Amino acid sequence: MVLTNESIKQKLTEKFGDQLIDWEEPFGMLTFTAQKDLNLKVLQFLFDDVELKFQFLTDLTAVHFPDRKNLELAIVYHLHNLIDNIRIRFKVYTDISKPDVFSATALYQSANWMERETYDFYGVNFVGHPNLVRILNVDEMEYFPMRKEFPLEDQSRLDKDDEMFGRGGALAAGNERSNQGTISGNDKDELLKH
Amino acid sequence: MQTSEHIKLPQGSLEKQTTTLNFGPTHPATHGVFQNIVELDGERVIDATQTVGYIHRAFEKIAERRPLYQITPLLDRMNYCSSPINDMGWHLTCEKLLGIKTPKRVDYLRVIIMELARISDHLICNSIVGVDSGAYTGFLYVMQYRELIYEIYEEVCGSRLTTNIGRIGGFERNFTPQAFEKLEKFIKEWPPVLKEFESLFTRNRIFMERTIGVGPIAAERALNYGFTGPNLRAAGVDYDVRVHTPYSSYEDFDFNIPVGKTGDCYDRYLVRNGEMWQSLELIKQAYKKVQEFKGADSEIFHADVPEYYLPDKKDVYTKMEALIFHFKIIMGETDIPAGELYSAVEGGNGELGFYLISDGGRTPYRLHFRRPCFIYYQAFTELIKGGMLSDAIITMSSLNIIAGEMDA
Numbered sequence: 001m002v003l004t005n006e007s008i009k010q011k012l013t014e015k016f017g018d019q020l021i022d023w024e025e026p027f028g029m030l031t032f033t034a035q036k037d038l039n040l041k042v043l044q045f046l047f048d049d050v051e052l053k054f055q056f057l058t059d060l061t062a063v064h065f066p067d068r069k070n071l072e073l074a075i076v077y078h079l080h081n082l083i084d085n086i087r088i089r090f091k092v093y094t095d096i097s098k099p100d101v102f103s104a105t106a107l108y109q110s111a112n113w114m115e116r117e118t119y120d121f122y123g124v125n126f127v128g129h130p131n132l133v134r135i136l137n138v139d140e141m142e143y144f145p146m147r148k149e150f151p152l153e154d155q156s157r158l159d160k161d162d163e164m165f166g167r168g169g170a171l172a173a174g175n176e177r178s179n180q181g182t183i184s185g186n187d188k189d190e191l192l193k194h
Numbered sequence: 195m196q197t198s199e200h201i202k203l204p205q206g207s208l209e210k211q212t213t214t215l216n217f218g219p220t221h222p223a224t225h226g227v228f229q230n231i232v233e234l235d236g237e238r239v240i241d242a243t244q245t246v247g248y249i250h251r252a253f254e255k256i257a258e259r260r261p262l263y264q265i266t267p268l269l270d271r272m273n274y275c276s277s278p279i280n281d282m283g284w285h286l287t288c289e290k291l292l293g294i295k296t297p298k299r300v301d302y303l304r305v306i307i308m309e310l311a312r313i314s315d316h317l318i319c320n321s322i323v324g325v326d327s328g329a330y331t332g333f334l335y336v337m338q339y340r341e342l343i344y345e346i347y348e349e350v351c352g353s354r355l356t357t358n359i360g361r362i363g364g365f366e367r368n369f370t371p372q373a374f375e376k377l378e379k380f381i382k383e384w385p386p387v388l389k390e391f392e393s394l395f396t397r398n399r400i401f402m403e404r405t406i407g408v409g410p411i412a413a414e415r416a417l418n419y420g421f422t423g424p425n426l427r428a429a430g431v432d433y434d435v436r437v438h439t440p441y442s443s444y445e446d447f448d449f450n451i452p453v454g455k456t457g458d459c460y461d462r463y464l465v466r467n468g469e470m471w472q473s474l475e476l477i478k479q480a481y482k483k484v485q486e487f488k489g490a491d492s493e494i495f496h497a498d499v500p501e502y503y504l505p506d507k508k509d510v511y512t513k514m515e516a517l518i519f520h521f522k523i524i525m526g527e528t529d530i531p532a533g534e535l536y537s538a539v540e541g542g543n544g545e546l547g548f549y550l551i552s553d554g555g556r557t558p559y560r561l562h563f564r565r566p567c568f569i570y571y572q573a574f575t576e577l578i579k580g581g582m583l584s585d586a587i588i589t590m591s592s593l594n595i596i597a598g599e600m601d602a
Contacts, residue, residue, distance in 0.1 A: 027290060027535040056417055059547055061562040078536055078549070078564075082417070082431070085438050088537065110420025113572045121254075136247035136601055145255060152259045186425070 003051065003084040005030040011052060015045055022091075029089050036092040039075070040102040043090070046079060047107050054079040054088065057104070060114040062122040064096075064148045072096035073122055077104070094124065096147075103129040121146035219248050223587045225322060226597030230574070230586075237582050238570040242575045246568070250601040255562040261526030262288050263502070265561070270356035272565065275601040276308070276315035276542035278307045278347065278359045283539035286441050287548040288362045290537050291530065292502065297494045299487050300364040301443035305480040306377065307350065307359060308442070308539075309473040313384075314343045315474075315542030316424070319594040324395055326458045326591045327404040339387050342380045349373035363503040364496025367373055374481075381478060388470055396467070402460065407588030409577040410458035419573040422566050423544025425593060428465045429457030435540040442539075447479050457593040499530055506523060526556055539582060543567050543594055567599040 008030055012020055020042070022033040034042050046054040059078040066072060071093035080087050094101055104111040115126045116135040123144035126132055134141065143150065160175035218229035229245040254267045260268075261373040282304050282596060298306075300367045304379070317340055321333035344354040349372050352358040360366070395401045411421070416429040426433055434451045436444045452468030454461030496503050509516035522528050532554035538547040547564030570593065577593075578586040 026533060029536060031534070042531060057543065058538075059549060059562070059564045061549060063551060063560045076549070078547070082433055083440075087536070108420070109415075109418045109454060110569050110572070113568060114420075117568075136250040138247075145252070 003081065003086050004084075008052065008086070011049070012042075012045075016042065029087055031089040033091045033093065036075075036094045036101050039077075039092045040104065040107075040192060043077065043079075043104055043107055046088075046090075049155065052081065053083055054081050056080040057080050057108040057114075058087065059105070060111055060118060062118045062124055062146075064122060064146065066148045068093070070095045071165050073099055073124060074080060074119065075101055096123075099124045100127050101125070102127050103132075105129055120144070123147070124161075211235070217586075219245070223326060223590075224595075225591060226457055226595060226600075228595070228597050228600065230590075232583065232586065234583060239578050239583060239586055242578060242586070244571060244574060246571070246597075247601050249597055250591075253602045254561055254563065257558055259557055261523075261528070261556055262530060262558075262584055263523065264526065265558075266360075267356065267358050269563075270358055271598055272563065272602060273315070273546075273567070273596045275318050275594075275596060276311035277355065277357050278311040278451070279315075279539060279541050280546065281357060281359050282308050282442065283537070283541065283546050284548060285360050285362050286539060287535070287537040287550055288502075289497075290350055291533050291535055291550060291552060292362070292495050293531075294363055294499050294502070296364060296497045298443060299484060299491065300448075300496060302480045302483045303365060303369060304360065304442045305444065305447070306477050306484070307347075309476045309480070310343045310346060310380075313470050314340050314475045315594075316470050319542075319592070320395075320463055320466050321391070322591045323405070323459065323588060324401070326588050329394065329398075329401065332391055335394075336387065336391055339380075339384060342376065342383065346373060346376045346380065349376055355449055357516065357581045361496065361503055363499045364494075366504075368493060368495040375589075377477070377481060379538075381474070381481070384474060388467075388474075392467060395463070404585075404588060405457070405459040405463060405592070407592055408459045408581065408585045409592065410456050411573065411577060412457065415573070415576070417446065418456060420569040420577075421544065421573070422570070423540065423542070424465045424469060425457070425462060425570060426544065427451065428454035428461040430455050435538050435545050439538065441537075446483070447476055449476050449479075459588050462592045529554060529556055530558075537563065541566060543596065544570070561602055565599045565602055567594075567596050567602070570601060571595050 005025060009023060019038060020032050020034050024031040048054050057077065058080045061075060061076050064072060065074065073094045073096050075092050075094065077090045078087060079090060092101060092191045101124055103115055106114065113135060115129055116132060119126060119132050119145055120126050120134045120137050137145065213234045215234055216229065216230045217232050218224045219227050231243045232239055233241040256268060257265045266281050266284055269284050270277040272280050292378050317336055321336050324332040347357050347359065348354050349370055351357050351366065386523040411429050413429045413431050416426050417431060422433065430452050430453055432453050437451060449472045452465050452472065454465050502523065504523055505516035505519055510520045530552050534551045535549060536549045538545045544566030545564060546566060549562040550558055551560040553559040574590065577589050
């Protein structure tokens with residue numbers, strides 16, 4: 001049997017009924033959502049089923065949607081069936097104030113660092129992970145930097161005068177602290193004469 | 195028992211049976227900035243812990259503020275041994291989101307650049323495996339020919355290592371006759387060099403003794419660990435993104451996927467070598483296809499997408515529309531369509547994926563990179579456990595861990 005998006009959807013609906021929601025196919029990839037306590041059950045079924053065989057975890061990450069009340073964090077799994085060469089995307093949403101999600105490390109060894117990375121940047125607490133500590137950021141960090149409440153600095157702000165980083169140039173033009181690298185007023189006149 | 199608990203012996207004193215060795219973050223043999231804390235019994239590795247993130251630069255966060263075309267320079271700094279593949283992967287992702295269909299000539303030119311990048315990537319990896327097993331000659335010898343590849347990049351985009359090559363929809367300029375001349379030179383001069391490189395290593399008794407059976411991984415474990423690329427194929431799984439989900443017209447080409455069997459360092463070396471030959475074949479085929487374009491077709495180097503592809507500079511000064519598009523592109527004021535997609539290319543180390551969510555704004559809402567290095571490096575402990583320390587070093591270089599890609 002050749003797997004198609006329809007047959008996968010049918011198999012999953014047979015097993016889980018209407019517990020799986022938000023069926024979509026953006027750019028041809030079957031996407032669906034489940035309750036967060038169901039994530040391991042769904043992953044296990046996708047892994048073990050003799051026809052589905054989604055045994056390769058391509059990617060695991062999170063997305064922050066501050067506007068969705070009580071479902072702010074989405075954990076996104078990209079799974080790949082290498083035999084039939086078909087990919088699916090599976091999501092669970094969790095409350096940001098209680099971001100507990102079951103860890104997939106028992107199914108996929110590769111989930112280990114990917115979950116650590118997701119914890120590191122979004123603070124998703126993967127229950128059952130063997131070593132859930134920060135991986136790319138420093139251990140002392142107290143916040144989860146990829147969340148949307150931490151915007152990147154506005155590059156056009158003018159209240160900051162750090163010439164070392166090439167900013168504040170407009171302010172520095174009339175500034176007394178002109179350094180040797182810039183052309184001072186007198187030199188400019190000299191240059192214009194020539 | 196009671197007393198020994200109160201006596202705090204210094205770490206590494208005689209009573210401790212094993213030695214802890216800090217290998218990295220800046221050690222010549224790691225070829226990158228990452229740390230391994232290795233627990234040794236004599237010279238045998240009994241455990242290892244990896245610390246990564248020393249050059250984490252928050253590319254995913256930075257990308258959330260940048261218009262699409264400004265994200266490319268970030269990607270150059272991921273796997274810097276084959277940055278053109280990263281760039282092309284990103285352009286292909288954007289084109290998929292924007293629904294841009296690139297002309298065939300652009301696809302073939304991209305294949306040439308991507309396969310050149312693959313050769314330079316594998317070349318570094320294999321020659322470094324040689325260096326770590328004590329054979330410096332091969333490395334010095336082939337670097338001269340990697341230079342030929344870099345000269346082609348230089349001719350096409352103006353830079354060598356962090357290339358920022360190509361644009362959304364095609365290339366920034368057409369390939370010059372000099373670029374094709376240099377490509378011909380490479381096609382002619384490269385095979386004997388690769389042949390000689392192989393004769394230095396492939397059946398070299400010392401090299402074989404050092405690599406056969408070192409750092410092996412079974413296919414099943416490799417899949418479970420998320421291996422992709424040459425490292426997975428060395429374990430015997432013929433998964434290649436170029437074949438499974440063809441992009442950039444790879445389906446028009448005739449090429450083989452070399453696979454290994456045991457997944458040890460020697461098989462990884464052989465697979466990479468085999469891939470270099472296949473890449474050369476692909477370059478030859480693509481160059482032939484490019485030459486078949488005649489007349490106006492041979493001048494096409496980008497798709498017609500004025501919203502995303504910068505207009506000619508002389509048009510900017512003379513035509514109103516071109517001026518508007520130029521301004522909008524440079525200032526990043528084009529709204530990109532909303533959508534969610536995952537797109538992958540076969541990078542030097544494996545499946546390089548881009549998970550892009552756009553909410554209809556001017557910058558991505560979320561961009562996540564699937565970095566093959568980061569995912570398979572976690573298997574390193576399992577690969578080296580029970581082996582010698584010197585084997586651990588060879589295993590690390592034959593996995594081709596690139597710190598820039600791992601830390602993003």
